[in-house]
Amino acid sequence: MIRKVRIIWQVFFLVLFFALLYAATQLRMAGWPVAVAAWVDPLIGIVTTAAEARLDALVRLACVIGVIAAGVLALGPGKPSRLRNRLAGLIVLGAAVAFLTGSEIDFHRPLAMGLGVIVVTFFLGRAFCGWMCPFGTIHHFVGWLGNLRRSRQEKLAVADYRRFFVLKYYVLVAVLVAAVFGVQQAGLLDPIALLTRSAGTTVLPALDAAGVSAGGDAYRRWAWFPQAHYVRGVWLIGGVFVALLLANLWIPRFFCKTLCPLGALLGIVSGLSPFRHRRRAETCTDCRLCEAVCPSAAEPARKLRISECIVCFNCSDACPRGAIRFGPAGGPHAHERTAPDMSRRGLLAAAAVGFSAWPLGRLIDAHRARPDERAIRPPGALGEEAFLAACIKCGLCLRACPTGVIQPAGDQAGAEGLWTPVMDYKLGYCEYNCTACGQACPTGAIRELTLDQKQGRGEFAANGPVRLGAAFVNRGRCLPWSTLTPCVVCQEVCPVSPKAIYLERVQVVDRQGQTRWVQRPWVDPGLCIGCGICSHKCPVTDSPGIYVTAINATRDTKQRLVL
Amino acid sequence: MTEPVEGRVATDRREFLRRLGSAALATGGASAAAGYLLSRPEPSAQADGLPTFGDYSSPAAPSDAGLVTAQMTDHRAAVRAAIQGLGGISRFVGRQDVVFIKPNVGFDRPPWVGATTSPEVVAEVVTLCRQAGASRVLVADYSINDPAGCFARSGIGQAATHAGADVLLPREQDFERVGIGGHRLRTWPAYYHPLRTYGVTRVIGLPTAKQHARSVVSGAMKNWYGLLGGPRSLLHQDLDTVLVDLCAMMKPTLIVMDATRLLVRNGPTGGSRADVKTAHRIIAGTDQVAMDTLTAEWLGQDPTKIPWLAMAEKRGLGTMTYTSTLRRV
Numbered sequence: 001m002i003r004k005v006r007i008i009w010q011v012f013f014l015v016l017f018f019a020l021l022y023a024a025t026q027l028r029m030a031g032w033p034v035a036v037a038a039w040v041d042p043l044i045g046i047v048t049t050a051a052e053a054r055l056d057a058l059v060r061l062a063c064v065i066g067v068i069a070a071g072v073l074a075l076g077p078g079k080p081s082r083l084r085n086r087l088a089g090l091i092v093l094g095a096a097v098a099f100l101t102g103s104e105i106d107f108h109r110p111l112a113m114g115l116g117v118i119v120v121t122f123f124l125g126r127a128f129c130g131w132m133c134p135f136g137t138i139h140h141f142v143g144w145l146g147n148l149r150r151s152r153q154e155k156l157a158v159a160d161y162r163r164f165f166v167l168k169y170y171v172l173v174a175v176l177v178a179a180v181f182g183v184q185q186a187g188l189l190d191p192i193a194l195l196t197r198s199a200g201t202t203v204l205p206a207l208d209a210a211g212v213s214a215g216g217d218a219y220r221r222w223a224w225f226p227q228a229h230y231v232r233g234v235w236l237i238g239g240v241f242v243a244l245l246l247a248n249l250w251i252p253r254f255f256c257k258t259l260c261p262l263g264a265l266l267g268i269v270s271g272l273s274p275f276r277h278r279r280r281a282e283t284c285t286d287c288r289l290c291e292a293v294c295p296s297a298a299e300p301a302r303k304l305r306i307s308e309c310i311v312c313f314n315c316s317d318a319c320p321r322g323a324i325r326f327g328p329a330g331g332p333h334a335h336e337r338t339a340p341d342m343s344r345r346g347l348l349a350a351a352a353v354g355f356s357a358w359p360l361g362r363l364i365d366a367h368r369a370r371p372d373e374r375a376i377r378p379p380g381a382l383g384e385e386a387f388l389a390a391c392i393k394c395g396l397c398l399r400a401c402p403t404g405v406i407q408p409a410g411d412q413a414g415a416e417g418l419w420t421p422v423m424d425y426k427l428g429y430c431e432y433n434c435t436a437c438g439q440a441c442p443t444g445a446i447r448e449l450t451l452d453q454k455q456g457r458g459e460f461a462a463n464g465p466v467r468l469g470a471a472f473v474n475r476g477r478c479l480p481w482s483t484l485t486p487c488v489v490c491q492e493v494c495p496v497s498p499k500a501i502y503l504e505r506v507q508v509v510d511r512q513g514q515t516r517w518v519q520r521p522w523v524d525p526g527l528c529i530g531c532g533i534c535s536h537k538c539p540v541t542d543s544p545g546i547y548v549t550a551i552n553a554t555r556d557t558k559q560r561l562v563l
Numbered sequence: 564m565t566e567p568v569e570g571r572v573a574t575d576r577r578e579f580l581r582r583l584g585s586a587a588l589a590t591g592g593a594s595a596a597a598g599y600l601l602s603r604p605e606p607s608a609q610a611d612g613l614p615t616f617g618d619y620s621s622p623a624a625p626s627d628a629g630l631v632t633a634q635m636t637d638h639r640a641a642v643r644a645a646i647q648g649l650g651g652i653s654r655f656v657g658r659q660d661v662v663f664i665k666p667n668v669g670f671d672r673p674p675w676v677g678a679t680t681s682p683e684v685v686a687e688v689v690t691l692c693r694q695a696g697a698s699r700v701l702v703a704d705y706s707i708n709d710p711a712g713c714f715a716r717s718g719i720g721q722a723a724t725h726a727g728a729d730v731l732l733p734r735e736q737d738f739e740r741v742g743i744g745g746h747r748l749r750t751w752p753a754y755y756h757p758l759r760t761y762g763v764t765r766v767i768g769l770p771t772a773k774q775h776a777r778s779v780v781s782g783a784m785k786n787w788y789g790l791l792g793g794p795r796s797l798l799h800q801d802l803d804t805v806l807v808d809l810c811a812m813m814k815p816t817l818i819v820m821d822a823t824r825l826l827v828r829n830g831p832t833g834g835s836r837a838d839v840k841t842a843h844r845i846i847a848g849t850d851q852v853a854m855d856t857l858t859a860e861w862l863g864q865d866p867t868k869i870p871w872l873a874m875a876e877k878r879g880l881g882t883m884t885y886t887s888t889l890r891r892v
Contacts, residue, residue, distance in 0.1 A: 212736070213599075217760075402709040431709055432834075433671045433716055479800065488777040489796045493707060495670075497834030503776055519776065537707070539796040 003317040006130065010137040017134035021199055024400045024440050025225050035110070035396060035442030037134065037192045042114030043175075043262040044193065044392055047186035048443045049111065050179040051389040055103030060180050064351065066095040071173075071347045074339075099180070108390070108444040118269060125270040129256060129263050129296075130310030135191035136256055136263075140295055140312075142245050143252025152292050158251050161297040161305065165257045169340045170350035172264035177354030182385075183361055183416060187392035191260055197395040197419065198241035201231040201408070204399070230427055231398070232407045237419065253295045257308070264340070267307035271338035276306055276329050277315065283323040290315035290324055300324055304336040361416040371559055373549035374412040376423040376469045376530065379430060379454055380438035380447040383556040384413075390445035393419040397437035397446055403428030405532065406437060421446075423468060425532035425548055426541075430468060432495035432531060469530030470552035470561055471500070471523045478545030480518040484508050490521050490534035490546045500527035501534060501546075525552055525562050613742035614755055616790075616813035619766040620849065623654045624816070629888020630848040630857060638823045638843065642687040645819065645847035648892040655817045658696035661762050662816075664688060664728065666769040667786050668704040668719050670832055671712040677824035677839040678832050679713070680771045682722035684821045684845070688769060689726035701761060703731040704789040705738075705754050731757055738792030745808025747801050752793035766813065768851075771821040772842075772858045774830035777802050779869045781831045782858040783818045783851040784810045803871040810851050810880050820846040820854055825862055852881025857889070 017037050024034035038044050070088035117128050129136050147155055171189060178185050187193035204225065211219040231237070247254035256263050270276075279300060290300045298309035316324040371384060378397055381387050398406040398421055405428030408419040421437070423430065432455070438448040449466065452458040456465035471490075475481040480488075491501040503519035510516055523546075530548050538544035552561035574582075631648030635641040646652050656662055666680035674681055685702065692700045702723040706713035710732045714720030720730050738752040757763065770786035777799055778785055787809040788795065798805045822844040829838040842861065848854050852875045859866040866872050866883060876883050 212734075402712055431671055431712055433673075434709075434712060485800050486777065486802070487799050489799050491776050492799075492831060495832050495834060497829045497832070497838055499829055499832075533708075537796050539794065539799070541794070 001317065002313045006313055009131045010140065013132045014134045014137045017195070018199065018204075021196065021204065021396075021399065024200075024396055025204065031439075034400070034440050036113070037196065038392065038394060038396075038442035039110040039113040040117050041190060041192045041262060042118045043172075043186055043190050043265050044443065045111035045114035046265075047175060047179040047184060047190075048390055048392065049105060049107055050099070050176070051182050051184040052108075052386065053099070053103035053105045053182075055099070057181075059098060059102045060182075063095040063099045064177055064180050064355065066091050066098075068348065068351050070095075071342075072344050075342060075344050075347065106386075111443065117266070121266045121269045121273070123273055124275055124311060125273045125306065126263065126266045126296075126310045128266060129260075130312040133191055133256075133262075135195040136253070136260075136310070138195070138245070139248050139253045139255055142248035143254075143295060146249035147252060152289075155292040156288060159291055159294050159297060161299050161308065162251075162257075163341075165297060165308070166341055166343075166346065167258050168260050168264040169267070169342050170346055170353075171259060172261040172268075173347060173350035174354035174357075175261050177351045178357040179354075181355065181358035182389055183354075183357045184389050184391065185357060185416075186261065187394060187419070189259055189261055190392065191255070191262055193392045193394040194241075194244075197393060197408070198237055200395045200399040201234050202238035202241060205231070230404060232424060232427070233410050233419075237395075237408065256310070257297055263310075267340055270309070271307055271340075273306070274329050275327060276336070277304060277309060277311070277324055277326050278329075279304060279324050283321050285321065285323075287320075289318045289320070293318045306336055306338045307340045357416075361414065371550055371556065372412050372414075373551065374422060375409070375417070376532075376548065376550045376553070377555065378406055378421055378423065378437040378446050379435065379466045379468060380441075380449040381421075381555050382445060382447065384558075387445050387555075388413070388416055388420065390443045391417075391420045392443055392445075394442060395419070395421070396440040396442060397421050400436040400440035401428065402434060402436060403431055403536075405429050405536075423532060423548075425535040425544075427536075429533035429536040430529075430531040432529075432533075464554070465496070465529050467529045467552055467554045468532070469548045469550045469559075470525045471528050471530065471532070471534055471546055471548050473521055473523060473546050474544070477540050477543060478521065479540065480520045481545070484510055484516060484518055486518055487539065488519050488521070489537050489539060491519075493533045493537045495531060495533060496527055496529060498527065500524050500529070521546065528552070613740055613750055614759065615742045615744070616753070616755065616758070616766075618814040619764065619816045620814045621655045621657070621765065621816050623657070624849065625650050625654060627888065628848065629890065630846055630850065630853050630885055631890050631892060632844060632846050632857075633892050634842070634844045636843050638681060638683045638845070639687040641823070641843065641845040642684055642819060642847075643691070644892045645845045646688075646691060646817075648890055649817075649847050652691040652695045655767075656692050656695040656697050656765055658698075660692075660695075660697045660764045661699045662692045662697045662701065662765040662767060663758060663761075663763040664692075664700060664702045664723075664767045664769060665704060665786060665789060666702065666719055666821075667771045667773075667781075667789065668710075668713045668717050669707045669789060671706075671708040671716050672833065673716055674718050675824075675836070675839070676833040677771065677826040678773065678830075678834075679717035679719065680769045680821045681823050682718035684819065684823065685719050685769060686722040686726040688767060688819055689723055689728040692765075692767075693727045697765070699761060700726075700728040701731055701757055701763070702728045703733060703754065703757060705733045705792060706789070733792075735792065743808060743812050745804070745811060747804040748798075748808040748812070751791055751795075754790045754792060765816040768815050768818040769821060770818065771824070771826070772862060773826040773833075774828055774862055774864070776830075778806060778871065779864050780855060780859045780862055782855040783820060784855055784871070784875070787812060803874060806871040807875045807878060807880065810875050811878060815849070815851075818846075818848060818851060818854055820858060822846060822858065822861055827862055850881040850885070852876050852883055853885035853888075856883045857885055 020034045023032045070091035074088040208225045244255045293314040296310045298305045300315040406421045407424040409422045435449045438446045453460045479485040494501045532548045534546045535544045553559045633641040633645040670678045672678040737756045741753045773781040775781040784806045825840040826833045856866040
């Protein structure tokens, strides 16, 4: 019964997630809270806040060492004791207080919604995973499909807890430690960021392509996507997504059990919950019907693993004798395990991996000293360092963009910046009268701008416009410069007034000896905002006669060009 | 034969082949389905079989009406007056006509910039067509900026829909190669699809008066550029000939020039109030050469220095000496 209620909830939240993602693809979203799924995700909130915080490297180090010491204390050696757990808790609390008071934090307020999920988890366990998470719901469904052909014995075999499921806790530790050192990598495996990115770049475009082919005019009238769909590197994003879906055929909810750092975070929190599933050994006949239907390897017929349980009510619904019930915990219980079975060694290794992202992610790239010319960010993006700390690579900006200019970065922004948004003027351009990306961004990596702010009008006149970069004429490829052919397309489409591209009318002699007039484009870098429409519309389409690089972007002082 | 391992299904050769076969079928099927979804039927390539824009002029239209201009601060009234001066809308649009209206919605700009046709001019023409009994009125333009944004910000989308028209937002797949038969534009991918599928019988151009660095003036002829798809930015290499080809491409029913605002510099995009001159004027007529000549003068340009006007006149598409037939209302 309650299982059916859960399924209705899951479907509801899945539909809501896709509805909001679709809303993000509609131009000028008119205030729809399209990023709400990311806001309620506490992992995104914690990692973004920690990574964005500005504080002394020594304080960071002290915090991390303190937390690791606490972990080691809690995990052994020897038998865990209440005293040691309390001591560990105190150290973690102290580190958090030191971190919060010692740093300057620019907290993005909507992310506070993640606290709600933490509170729910504290009381009810990982209900978010079982009832709300849209990615979890998809995995749940595919896993259920995979189980249809299995006998009960086979179901029991794939439902078993496996030792490598502990990996997700190590992923979480690595992500958190990296965040404390200012490296934001939550978005790689966080379920909301991963699903938003995958659905936005692969699922919705594929559905749209099918709709256009099959649905024709009727489809176009009601449901079409105004954006271009081409996404660079979609094979990798889509490949990861499809591989994770297929993994459910091997082990149901494979991603949730093995990789999900959000599930791990909620798993740790759920160990404290006062309400949980309880098996009454005296009525249980050890038939293991409950374990065959458990999607999270919580082993309800044995020692229930609280940190794995997603409170889906499959077990209690399946039990013919009512031996499993959800209710008040009433103190520690012999029939359950509250803590994830991390080892000290694993914990230290995971922390080391997270820590190494700090020097390694940055040593490899020279981006911080001399920004990559292709690392052109959407309008409203923070300075590169702050941007990388805040961006969760969810690709919501990419979906919101009406022209398709925003693309997931490959190597343009360094190892750290994989899949962060960069502008690709071959595929689109920044629309002058548009601020959709900033409205969509869940973490404020792209600040929401008003049109006045973006264009440097009204009260923002003194600041000038937001510049993404600067255009340069490639005289070796520009038609009037290199072939004496008339053109002016770049000047025609330049959206600023007065135009940043101006024309010099020159008399030239062609190879027949005829005198002709051509208008040659010049760029005024003081007026150019780097929107790239000149480059996008240039008739020399493969390597345009006018191109934009990141220099002169207003978001970063390192990119200053004009005196 | 190996002994089956406990808990595993032994795979023999037959089973292996069966699985291999179903895997191959599944991959092949998925690839075929993907290929089908991604490919669109290519339009047939035979040159003489290409569709062409035709003669959309109304048989009831006055043959020697020339141009009619109106100047009023109520722009909708100015549109009505100018068309009335040509004998009224009923001489151009009749019962059961399907009207295709082509305003200039090239850019994602608010109306005050003057880069796009005023929404009230579009609304008035749509309303008049509806009053004349048109069974359907379509409004479309293949914008330079993102079409959805252009139609929203210019106010044309809402104004046209409100007045009873269907707004079409072209996508790349809506374009097909048409025969144009011009000196430069022989064939080109154009937005012809709705004219065929909706059975369009009348075409009305609603250009707006703008300065342009290459063609000097963007007016009635340049407005048809918005029906072209493909690599149209190449056309600037010989824009003069292309504009005349566009003028000869079809016989439109009627042209209503929106000169309520004149974009006198930084055209065709504008962006500053200083670029716009308020004129409160409308021109109605069918002679695009005459209309663009007059528009050029209003924009402060010398029509005799605009090569494509003379070229169009020479091809017999209209007259640059419009003054004898010009009427002001």
